[in-house]
Amino acid sequence: MSATGTRIAAGASAPAAPGEPVLAISGLTVTVRGEDGARDVVRDLSFTLGRGETLCIAGESGSGKSMTSLAVMGLLPQPAAYVSAGSIMLGDTDLARLDEGRMRRIRGNRVAMIFQEPMTSLNPVLSIGRQLTEAIETHTSLSRAQAHEKAIEALRAVRISEAGTRMKQFPHELSGGMRQRVMIAMALALNPDVLIADEPTTALDVTVQGEVLELLRDLQRTRGTSIILITHDMGVVAEMxxxxxxxxxxxxVEEGPVGQIFEAPATDYTRVLLAAVPRIGSGAGRQESRTPGSTGPVAAVADLQVRFDLRGGLLGRVQRRVHAVEGVSFDIRPNETLALVGESGCGKSTTAKALAGLVPYAGSIRVGGRDLASLDRDQRKAVRRDVQMVFQDPFASLDPRMRVGDLVAEPLLIHKIAGKRECRDRVATLFERVGLPVDAMERYPHEFSGGQRQRICIARALALGPKLVIADESVSALDVSVQARVLELLRELQRELGVAYLFISHDMAVVENISDRVAVMYLGQIVEMGTRDQVFSNPAHPYTRRLIEAVPMPDPARRRAHFARMDGEIPSPTRAVGDEPVRVTLRDIGGGHLVAG
Structure with missing residues (x-):
């Protein structure tokens, strides 16, 4: 035991957890067979979980967090991965020694799991009710009607309104937050002793994240469920x-009470991990406040509208219309970072796609002083060189069959900017600029980590020398330390090249650290816009205040007793044909700080 009260791992067994032990893991080792032979991805791991306790397992990708949870659930992809040593004791039962038949009776009944992405965990061709009732019938002797009633009770327990109606819906008909609540209802329907939540809020908006975390707290208080929460979000760790x-x-590498881990970490690794966490108002590498230059804007958007028709019926007539973006106006100047923030479905990414010429639109978009609508095809292609995008998922953005050097060179060849020899030299320079070795050009995307793949995507975006780079949730899926390094790289490139950024994110702490100006979107419209300091120091719109208040603080001493709850679901931007939305009017409340109302 260290002087701070935390334990530095050295192969010793874990101390007894407070409360009655529910789960005890001792000397767990998980081995994976690969082309280079077998290797241990979890080594000699020991800990206990008390009844009603929340134990967070934190660390970066590849640290063994998820493999530990899969071992507990008996879901390791055998025979490639298997428990090679140790025990997983649930009461008197060693889960590591059970065959699949016996494990199936325990899985979902006594030990349940919530996965990161509910859309891939729910069967898209079965209704919500069918999936819930099947899980209940599998582990109980209830009749179909009784299982149906228990499923409705489970949906009500996770605060899903109109539970009976929701039972008939399919996963794609629900929002991300609703789908995650369904996953929680499914996991808790049989009152398990242990609930494992593997990154349950990573893909969710900050307000929906708060709802899900508060829901887990409520259910734990009422049912006494023990929770293992796996996450790389240190704000969630501090809150839960x-x-x-x-x-x-x-x-x-370290274990201890949450307060001591944050106040006095005993290892360098934990200290580095905590130092990389972005915090509102502070944090390593926080961008200093800057005043935009007086030169003309790189891009100017005026009264932008993007609408999508929803067709149905036998004749495929337009029945409803999605008002994805409605009357949005802003500009971005050289060397400036404008952040677009808001919840999923607010129109952030659609605005970016319109600016990049990827979706049809109405209104005016000017890039480098030229209106895109007035240009012919070849002129528009030339202008698009000035606007490049970095997407959220770097692996999905890169062709797995091509070497990464060829992927970065591809834009140069398409636009006939350089020959093959000159192209290779320029690509080598780009790799050095984003912090990758030149010999990495010959490798394939799967040979890189997530952070390295995002650097490759940044190099590809910079290949054409753009004036504006659109970063669409470009760091949301990265570990906190990798995220910090990528954000620092973006800042360095901006200082060197004078490139402007449109930074799209739902992570308010990241936005507060990197942006110069902030525009807050809600239901396709901007409801507040101003400098970073104006928006974060004096949020004037209720929606902006809600977004900021929902950010989990990476400080256990400031843990909230409750998260603010939403009244119902986020409204939909879908309307009947001819039903026009009410346009907001922005007024200046001082110093260029614009607020709807």
Whole structure:
């Protein structure tokens, strides 16, 4: 035991958790067979979980967090991965020694799991009710009608309104937050002893994240469920954990009460991890406030509208219309970072796609002083060189069959900017600029980590020397330390090249650290816009205040007793044909700080 009260892992067994032990893991080692032979991805891991306790397992990708949870659930992809040593004791039962038949009776009944992406965990061709009732019938002797009633009770327990109606809906008909609530209802329907939540809020908006975390707290208080929460979000750890295990490279490097882990981390790895966490008002590498230059804008958007028709019926007539973007106006100047923030469905990404020429639109978009609507095809192609995008998922953005050097060179060849020899030299320079070795050009995307793949995407975006780079949730899926390095790279490139950024994110802490100006979107319209300091120091619109208040603080001493709850679901931008939305009017409340109302 260290002087701070945390335990530095050195192969010793874990101390007894507070409360009655529910789960005890001792000396767990998980081995994976690969082309280079077998290797241990979890090594000699030991800990206990008390009844009603929340234990957070934190660490970066590849640290062994998820493999630990899969081992507990008996879901390791065998025979490629298997428990090679240790025990997983649930009461008197060693889960590591059970065959699949016996494990199936325990899985979902006594130990349940919530996965990161509910859309891939729910069957898209079965209704919500069918999936819930099947899970209940599998583990109980209830009749179909009784299982149906229990499923409705489970949906009500996770605060889903009109539960009976929702039972008939399919996963694609629900929002991301609703789907995650369905996953929680499914996991808790049988009152398990242990609930494992593997990155349950990573893909969710900050307000929906708060709803889900508050829901887990409520259910834990009422049912006494023990929770293992796996996350790389240290703000979530600070809000939820009783105890914390920090993992690195398959091993536990530190364990202790959440307050002591944050106040006095005992290892350098934990200190580095915490130092990389973006915080509103502070944080390593925080961008200093800057005043935009007086030169003309790189891009200017005026009264932008993007609408999508929804067709149906036998004749395929237009029945409803999605008002994705409605009357949006802003400009971006050289060397400036404008952040677009808001919840999923507010129109952020659609605005970016319109600016990049990827969706049809109405209104005016000017890039470098030229109106895109007035240009012919060849002229528009030339202008698009000035606007490049970096997407959220770097692996999905890169062709897995091509070497990464060829992927970065591809824009140069398409636009006939350079020959093959000159092209290779320029690509080598780009790799050095984004912090990758030149010899990495010959490798394929799967040979890189997530952070390295995002650097490759940034190099590809910079290949044409753009004036504006659109970063659409470009760091949301990255570990906190990798995220910090990518954000620092973006800042360095901006200082060197004078490039402007349209930074799209729902992570308010990241936005506060990197942006110069902020525009807040709600239901396709901008409801507040101003400098970063204006928006974060004096949020004037209720929606902006809600977004900022929902950000989990990476400080256990400031843990909230409750998250603010939404009244119902986020309204939909879908309307009947001819039903025009009410346009907001922005007024200046001082110094260029614009607010709807």
């Amino acid at each position: 954990a009783d105890r914390v295990i920090v993992m690195c490279d398959g091993a536990m």
